[in-house]
Amino acid sequence: MVLLSLACTAAPCPAAFERREDGNCYPQGSPSGEDSPRGETGLDSEAWVPELELGDPLEALTGTAHDGWEFLDGAILEDGRLLAMGQGGWMLADPATGESLATGGLERVYRMDLDGDRVYAASRTGAITKLDLSSGTPQKSASKTLTEGYHEDISADGGLVLVGAQEEGALLLDDQLNLLAKVPATFAGGVALIGEVALVTDDDELVLLDLGSASPSELDRLPLRGRGRDIAFDGHHVAVAMGSEGVDVFEVQGDRLGYRGALDMPGSAFNVTLDGDMLYVAAWEVIVAAWLGGEEPVVLGHEQPIQSAWAVAARDGTLTVLDWGWLTPLKLNEGVAGPELHPPNQIWVSPGSTETLAVELTNYGAFDLELELPDQDVVSASPSSMTLAPGASGVFSLTPVAPWKGSSDVRLLTNDPDEQSSRLSLRETEGSIGAAHPEMVLEGFVPPSASTERFDLADYRGRPVFIAYFTTW
Amino acid sequence: MAEVYGEEVQVLLVNVEESEEMAYTFAIEADISGIPVLLDEHGGLYRSYSSAGQGYAPFPLQVIVDQGGVITYIARQHDVAAVRAELDRLLSE
Missing domain, CATH: 2.130.10.10 (YVTN repeat-like/Quinoprotein amine dehydrogenase)
Structure with missing residues (x-):
């Protein structure tokens, strides 16, 4: 059995809170002692540590x-x-x-x-x-x-x-x-x-x-x-x-x-x-x-x-x-x-770039997260492995070994039980600042009319276009 | 933005992953008139921007494309001052 240490879960206190001697976050200026958040529970904190x-x-x-x-x-x-x-x-x-x-x-x-x-x-x-x-x-x-x-x-x-x-x-x-x-x-x-x-x-x-x-x-x-x-x-x-x-x-x-x-x-x-x-x-x-x-x-x-x-x-x-x-x-x-990894959906790389990319990964789980990048044929990684405590983030520096073109997946080995063989998906930049906007041809309407027509972003060349994505909820 | 810049700037509203009926009802209730409302039915375009990924506030997503079709601004917040500054910059070029 591994004893889960509560100390591992200590994250910075939110705004308007302060961390006090017992290691907990309390509203700033709030009274200590019996009025504190845990003062009335009377339970021994050791008894609360789950064995996982x-x-x-x-x-x-x-x-x-x-x-x-x-x-x-x-x-x-x-x-x-x-x-x-x-x-x-x-x-x-x-x-x-x-x-x-x-x-x-x-x-x-x-x-x-x-x-x-x-x-x-x-x-x-x-x-x-x-x-x-x-x-x-x-x-x-x-x-x-x-x-x-x-x-x-x-x-x-x-x-x-x-x-x-x-x-x-x-x-x-x-x-x-x-x-x-x-x-x-x-x-x-x-x-x-x-x-x-x-x-x-x-x-x-x-x-x-x-x-x-x-x-x-x-x-x-x-x-x-x-x-x-x-x-x-x-x-x-x-x-x-x-x-x-x-x-x-x-x-x-x-x-x-x-x-x-x-x-x-x-x-x-x-x-x-x-x-x-x-x-x-x-x-x-x-x-x-x-x-x-x-x-x-x-x-x-x-x-x-x-x-x-x-x-x-x-x-x-x-x-x-x-x-x-x-x-x-x-x-x-x-x-x-488990430890919990949530890798980014895509990592964008400018075409022809050999610049080093900083990829930040966070352990959202309860155990140490072990990460390893075993293959370094399209990028060289520094470090090639790391261990992240619960709540901690770390940065892999990935440098393309040749001017970047197209898409590649970089294998990521982890001890996250449901992400044991994950991947970092590196893709040539489409929609990023400084790049041409991806082709955009969509159906739509111009209210109050409800009749549907096709719109092509390319038709608006010569004017700046402000695009606002929204949902109704 | 459409009221501020008139014909100088094209405003496009893009509904993400909802039905045409819902987008239309919403547009009418919000008194949107004369501005194209496009339907990104499967969210493909919405997800194509490089700032997409983890840890973001999903909406709003606002993008500015310059006169030549190049992206000059992407934000996942409604920052009126920043949007106006960028549009003013593009129009003064």
């Missing part, structure tokens, strides 16, 4: 593709079925295979939450919809459009519903979707609700609220490393997804919030899900499994989705990734963790 063996903690199993669907959120119901929602409506599926059991149409769902046998679904810009599951399949029972802006998140418990509505604040609704109260916020993003305890991200702060009085009252507020987009809350653990800033982990201790630590990952943390002490993060490029049972959160491992990880549905160890057009079951292997 080297292995692959998270494996994607064979999933099912669903053409025409874009899954954005989902949950596993008490009866074990998966309820997946997104563009296409709702789908009840077998979480073990991703196969559909039943479907129904609905305005595109952005976020959803369960409350017993009721489902509350928020579209991005339109209605909030309540569906009743008591008959076995979702039946629409109420629907209301409450805002003119965007919905960021929704949470429901005990007949109350909380909606993160950006600049309009957090909206507290009853089970018929009537507005009970508005919690003002600069930017209400993620929301969570259990009993009379509510959490709202207000831009880059996490706010703890008491709903027990006539109007929601603020109990505590702590800084986040970025703007919150989603909250997972089980009454104790709190995880906040902040897009490219990763995930911040807290705990609720009575009427106070305690900061527990930061999780960094590739991609963009979009959705967080708790299942016991396990936290799953859907971060588009990767699915992250982290363990929250210790003093600081620990990343156990990553898995790559087939398309794009939008959410993980989890209940009692059953896991399915809402994988854009796929439903992909996952298997958690308990008691193991």
Whole structure:
């Protein structure tokens, strides 16, 4: 057995936090001692250190593709079925295979939450919809459009519903979707609700609220490393997804919030899900499994989705990734963790270049990551091998042995259980500054007209062109 | 940008990996008028820029191409001042 050292997970404290003598991050200026984040737990930190063996903690199993669907959120119901929602409506599926059991149409769902046998679904810009599951399949029972802006998140418990509505604040609704109260916020993003305890991200702060009085009252507020987009809350653990800033982990201790630590990952943390002490993060490029049972959160491992990880549905160890057009079951292997490498998709090299490239690689996992570049026929590498501690980054300097042309893969040997033979893909530059823009011929339309025509970037020669890529979410 | 520069600069909006219907609904709701909305249905162009890769904020992605078709600006943020500075530079050349 390898004893996982918590010291290995120590990363720089986020902005507005400071590292104190015990090695933990605390909000700057916050009182120490019994008011500190761990002061009220009374547990011996040694007892929290997990014993883990080297292995692959998270494996994607064979999933099912669903053409025409874009899954954005989902949950596993008490009866074990998966309820997946997104563009296409709702789908009840077998979480073990991703196969559909039943479907129904609905305005595109952005976020959803369960409350017993009721489902509350928020579209991005339109209605909030309540569906009743008591008959076995979702039946629409109420629907209301409450805002003119965007919905960021929704949470429901005990007949109350909380909606993160950006600049309009957090909206507290009853089970018929009537507005009970508005919690003002600069930017209400993620929301969570259990009993009379509510959490709202207000831009880059996490706010703890008491709903027990006539109007929601603020109990505590702590800084986040970025703007919150989603909250997972089980009454104790709190995880906040902040897009490219990763995930911040807290705990609720009575009427106070305690900061527990930061999780960094590739991609963009979009959705967080708790299942016991396990936290799953859907971060588009990767699915992250982290363990929250210790003093600081620990990343156990990553898995790559087939398309794009939008959410993980989890209940009692059953896991399915809402994988854009796929439903992909996952298997958690308990008691193991790995180093985690996430090599860049491509490394771009200018044609004819012999200049040295700096390729930075990060170990996102829980064990030392060993890296070796055995073949040096197209590039010479310095160093030819390295070991990265958890959370550490290192740079390989790659120098083309001849003026660069075309594409080559450089083999990368690692001890990451699911990336043992990885590769660095070196490609001749296409779309980089100073290079000609790649050919761009696309279908499109000029609103308000909806008629489709072909557009060719080359037709705009002689004028600067400003190209803005966007999505509707 | 289209309002600031008029005909001097061509603005192209490119929707990534969504349906034409969704892109159209979004454009109408956002009061976009007279600006081409292109569909990068499989994200191929979106992923072709060399700054694509790990650790980025996926959107927005903004690119400026000069009068000769050469890329002069790529950013994964909406930095109005930087975009205007670059367009002003290209127009003054």
